[in-house]
Amino acid sequence: MIDEYLDRLFNRLAGTGRAGRRALAEAEDHLQSAVDDGLDRGLSRDDAEREAVRRFGDANHIARRIWLADGGVASVLSGLWLLVGLVMIVVGAGRLLKAGDLAVLMMKYPETRPACPSHLTVGWDCSTTPPAMVYLLWTGLAVIAVGSAVLLVRRFVMRVHGFAGADPWFPFYTFWLLSIGIILLAFAPPMLGAYELWSLGGPDGLPGWHTSITTSAAALLAVIWVVVSGLMRRRRTVS
C-alpha cells in the first residue's frame, strides 16, 4: 500500500527534478515512520499502512502543492518559453525550405516562369520571383535566429535563477515537442507551397508536386528521423 502510494506520488511528481526526488524521499520516510508508530500501537501492518496513507493525504493534492512550492509556475513559464523557441525555429526552417523549393523550380523551369503581376514587385505574394525567394531566405534566417535567442536566454535565466524542476536543456517532453514540430514542418509547407504556386497559375502541364521538391525531401527525412529516434529511445528505455 505504501509502495502503491509512493508510485502514484512519483508519477505526479514527474518532471520536477531534484525537488520532486527530495519530496519523494521525505514522503517515504514519513510514511514508514507512521507505520512504525501504528505497529507500536498494536495495529496490524495492513491497518498501519492504510492509516498512514490516509493521514498523509491525497497524492494528487500533495504533488500539486509540492510542485507549486518548488517553483512550479516557473517551470510552466520555462516550458512555454521552450515551446515558443522551438516553434519559431520550425517556422523559420519552413521558410528556408520554401526558398529552396523556389530556387529548384526556377532552375528547373526558367523558360516557363510566369510573369509576376505588375502590382506585386517584392514579397512572398508573388512566390515565383527571385525577390520573394530572397525574402523567404532572410526572414527564415531571422526567425530561426530569434527562436535560438529565446532558447539561449531561457537557458541562461534558468541557470542564473536555479529554477527547480526538469533539466533546463531537455525536459521530458522535449522529444515530443520536436517530433510534433517536425511533423508539422513535414506536411504543412509542401501542401501550402503547392497550393500557392498552383493557384497563382503555374505553367501549363506543371504537376503540383514539382513545386516542393526541397521541402518534400526534408519532410521525408524528418519523418524517418522521428521514427528512428523513437525506436532508439524506446530501445534505451527498455534496456
Place this chain on the structure above:
Amino acid sequence: MPRLLGMDLRGHLDLLLLSTLRQLGSAHGYALITALRERSEGTFDLPEGTVYPALHRLERDGLVSSEWDQQAPRRRRVYRLTPKGVKALAARQQQWQAFARGVQGVLGEAFA
C-alpha cells in the same frame, strides 16, 4: 486545507510550523506534524503530507534550513530555523497576538 471555525488554516500554517520548530530545535517532517497535533491537543490535525510543501516554501524564503540526517536509518531530511526565521516568527507572533486580543475584546463584549 482544513478549516477551523470557518478559517482557512493555510495562512496560519507557517506560523504554527515555525513556532513548533523553534520549540523542538530541529526536527524532520513527521516529528514536526506529530508535535503540532499533540501540542494543539488535536485541534490542528492536518493532512500530514501538507507539511512538506510548507517546509519547502519556508526554506525557499530563507526562514528554515534543512539537511539530510546521516545518522538516521532511512533517508531523512531535518529542518531548523534560520536567524531570519526566528525574526519572522517573532513578527508573526506579535501579529497573531494583536489579532487574538482584538477577537477577545469583541467576544468579551458580546458575552458581557
